Each structure stands twice: as structure tokens, then as C-alpha cells.
Amino acid sequence: MSVGVVTVQGLSHAYQGVDALLDVSFAVEKGSYVGIVGPNGSGKSTLVRCILGLARPDRGRVDLFGTPLASFDQWQRVGYLPQGLQHFNPHFPATVAEVVGLGLLANRSFPRRVHREDAGAVGRALELMGIGGIRNRLIGELSGGLRQRVLLARAMVNGPELLVLDEPTTALDPETREIFYRTIQELNRERKTTIILVTHDSGTIGRYASSLLYLDKRLVFYGGFDDFCGSPEMGDFFGSHSQHLICHRHQDGAPR
Numbered sequence: 555m556s557v558g559v560v561t562v563q564g565l566s567h568a569y570q571g572v573d574a575l576l577d578v579s580f581a582v583e584k585g586s587y588v589g590i591v592g593p594n595g596s597g598k599s600t601l602v603r604c605i606l607g608l609a610r611p612d613r614g615r616v617d618l619f620g621t622p623l624a625s626f627d628q629w630q631r632v633g634y635l636p637q638g639l640q641h642f643n644p645h646f647p648a649t650v651a652e653v654v655g656l657g658l659l660a661n662r663s664f665p666r667r668v669h670r671e672d673a674g675a676v677g678r679a680l681e682l683m684g685i686g687g688i689r690n691r692l693i694g695e696l697s698g699g700l701r702q703r704v705l706l707a708r709a710m711v712n713g714p715e716l717l718v719l720d721e722p723t724t725a726l727d728p729e730t731r732e733i734f735y736r737t738i739q740e741l742n743r744e745r746k747t748t749i750i751l752v753t754h755d756s757g758t759i760g761r762y763a764s765s766l767l768y769l770d771k772r773l774v775f776y777g778g779f780d781d782f783c784g785s786p787e788m789g790d791f792f793g794s795h796s797q798h799l800i801c802h803r804h805q806d807g808a809p810r
């Protein structure tokens with residue numbers, strides 16, 4: 555039997571009485587690559603924040619690796635790349651290696667320090683992302699694509715089994731975006747890292763993810779991209795022309 559990495563049951567969340575999530579239920583199995591899509595304000599970030607315990611749902615339940623969130627304490631098994639982290643001041647006084655090393659602190663009790671022996675883990679994460687050669691550069695001096703690789707290395711430094719990425723490609727040009735998606739796909743295929751990735755681009759993510767989760771406060775669709783393309787509900791939702799455009803790009807596109 556496959557192992558549930560994330561199980562969400564009946565999740566609802568409102569901000570000051572305004573619903574952001576309504577009765578959302580789904581399960582993510584080990585080794586899946588789930589793309590979360592939906593319009594602006596449809597609750598995507600709120601959903602991942604509830605999954606990670608960063609927002610408290612009004613109703614419902616989240617289990618991580620079979621453990622209720624309230625008692626889950628194995629955060630080294632989870633990597634998170636939040637939305638909008640890529641904007642660094644060019645003079646931000648931290649090197650690439652230092653930024654990646656901060657990822658080791660998530661599961662450490664006080665005093666939280668990076669130790670000398672952590673260099674090995676940092677080096678491995680940098681090599682995994684193909685950025686070992688820039689370890690001493692200042693993070694603020696890098697291009698958007700390299701910066702995003704550094705932040706991904708930071709999320710990967712503990713060797714997480716689950717990686718949650720919230721709109722990681724918004725600041726990237728189309729070519730760098732494809733490279734980034736391919737990197738995530740390799741992590742999924744070769745290391746069997748379970749991926750949950752929030753994006754606005756249903757067409758592109760459909761080429762890489764094993765499942766799409768379409769959210770509009772409620773869960774509208776959860777399944778494979780081919781089913782998404784054939785789904786009459788999604789046709790009603792987008793209008794058949796838009797659905798065709800999304801799915802047509804997929805058929806033209808990259809390997810899965």
C-alpha cells in the first residue's frame with residue numbers, strides 16, 4: 555500500500571470572516587508531483603500554509619506522514635520555498651553557502667547555530683543544484699534564476715522527503731523557468747522527493763506534474779493532466795477555448 559505523505563480532510567479557513575478555503579479534502583502519496591493551480595485569491599497559498607502549520611484552519615484536519623499536524627515534529631522531512639523570497643537587496647551580506655546553511659536550522663533547538671560539520675550537507679545541496687562554484691558569492695548579486703536555485707538548495711539541504719514550493723518561478727524568464735521545472739522533475743524522479751508546487755501556469759506544470767489540483771476556494775479538480783484536459787467540469791470552468799489552449803500547449807510540449 556502506498557504511504558500518505560499529506561492527507562487533508564474537510565479543511566476550511568477564513569480571514570476575518572471571509573472564506574479562503576472551503577471543505578477541501580485530498581491525499582498526496584509518496585513520490586507524487588502535485589501542481590496546485592487556480593485563479594488569484596483562490597486559496598492556494600493558504601492551503602500550503604495550512605499544510606505546513608503556518609496558518610491554523612477553522613475546520614478540518616491535516617496529517618503529515620501519517621501524523622496529525624498538531625503532533626508532527628519531523629520538520630527536517632519537509633522543505634519549503636515560500637512565495638516572494640527571491641527579492642534580495644544586492645548588498646545583503648550573506649553568501650550563497652550561508653543562505654543554504656540557514657535551511658539546517660529549521661529542526662534545531664536553541665541556540666540555533668550552523669556548525670562546522672554542516673559544511674558537508676551545504677556542499678551536497680549546492681552540488682545537487684549545480685551551483686557549487688558560486689558558494690562564496692553574495693546572494694544579492696545573483697541573477698533571478700541562480701537565486702532561485704540557491705533557495706531551492708536551502709529547501710533541500712536537510713534531504714527532505716516532501717518539498718513544498720509556492721510560485722517558485724514567477725520572477726524567472728521562460729527559459730530559466732523550464733530549467734527550474736526540469737530540476738524539480740529530476741528531484742521527483744531520481745530522489746523520489748514528493749513535490750507540491752503552487753503555480754499559475756496550468757499548461758506548463760501539466761507537462762511535469764503527475765497530478766493537478768485545481769482550487770477555487772473549493773477543490774474543483776484533482777487528478778492527472780490528461781483527465782484535466784478531458785474533464786467536462788474543467789471545460790465549463792475555463793470555457794472550452796481556454797481549456798483547449800492549456801491542453802494544446804501540453805501536447806506540443808516537453809517530455810514528462
Ligand SMILES: Nc1ncnc2c1ncn2[C@@H]1O[C@H](COP(=O)(O)OP(=O)(O)OP(=O)(O)O)[C@@H](O)[C@H]1O
Binds near residue numbers: 574592597600
Ligand atoms: N493574511 C491575510 N489576511 C486577510 N486576508 C488574506 C490573508 N492572506 C490571504 N488573504 C485572502 O485570502 C484569499 C486567498 O488568498 P491566497 O493567498 O491563499 O490565494 P492564492 O490563490 O495563493 O492567491 P495568488 O494566486 O494571488 O497568490 C484572498 O482573497 C486573499 O486576499
